[in-house]
Amino acid sequence: MEDVTFSQSANKAWFVILLVIAASVALYFYTDNDWFLIVLVPLVPFVIWGSWSGRFIVAGISGMRRHASRQALGKWQGNYYQWDNQHIRVYESGDDVWIVDKDLIHAAGMNPDAALRRKLKISYGGYRKIPGTKFEGFNEKAVLQFLLNKQENNPDVTRLKLWLEREVFATLRRKREGK
Numbered sequence: 821m822e823d824v825t826f827s828q829s830a831n832k833a834w835f836v837i838l839l840v841i842a843a844s845v846a847l848y849f850y851t852d853n854d855w856f857l858i859v860l861v862p863l864v865p866f867v868i869w870g871s872w873s874g875r876f877i878v879a880g881i882s883g884m885r886r887h888a889s890r891q892a893l894g895k896w897q898g899n900y901y902q903w904d905n906q907h908i909r910v911y912e913s914g915d916d917v918w919i920v921d922k923d924l925i926h927a928a929g930m931n932p933d934a935a936l937r938r939k940l941k942i943s944y945g946g947y948r949k950i951p952g953t954k955f956e957g958f959n960e961k962a963v964l965q966f967l968l969n970k971q972e973n974n975p976d977v978t979r980l981k982l983w984l985e986r987e988v989f990a991t992l993r994r995k996r997e998g999k
Contacts, residue, residue, distance in 0.1 A: 918950040
């Protein structure tokens with residue numbers, strides 16, 4: 821496909837405008853009907869306006885699209901992993917790695933309700949508010965304890981635990997060590 825720059829497309833637009841004007845003038849003089857003049861002459865300003873504003877409209881739309889894609893992914897950049905079509909938000913605070921409780925509980929196939937969260941706070945010392953965020957979550961040790969307790973009857977939880985150990989925690993350890 822041929823790459824057309826604005827100047828080439830503007831030249832084509834001006835050629836079309838001049839062609840429309842010339843055709844309307846020629847038709848007006850060669851016919852006795854005034855409808856050519858009535859219909860075509862008012863269209864000329866719209867064609868001119870379209871050729872001038874088209875560039876700004878296209879540039880504005882592409883700019884808005886680029887901005888929207890950046891904004892949509894901006895808060896997620898570097899903070900999540902994806903497991904089984906679910907986002908798992910991961911935060912680093914010093915040497916600790918935190919996983920948002922809602923994401924982990926959904927990935928384990930459970931619903932995060934208030935009773936479960938109270939039980940988690942009592943059962944796991946590494947479950948609390950993630951530093952610097954508004955989320956509650958698990959540190960690495962609590963994640964592994966939680967999943968170890970839940971994997972007995974559920975092979976998906978076993979897969980999740982192995983994935984977290986091998987992909988998420990190992991990757992973050994290597995990143996911290998500078999490898």
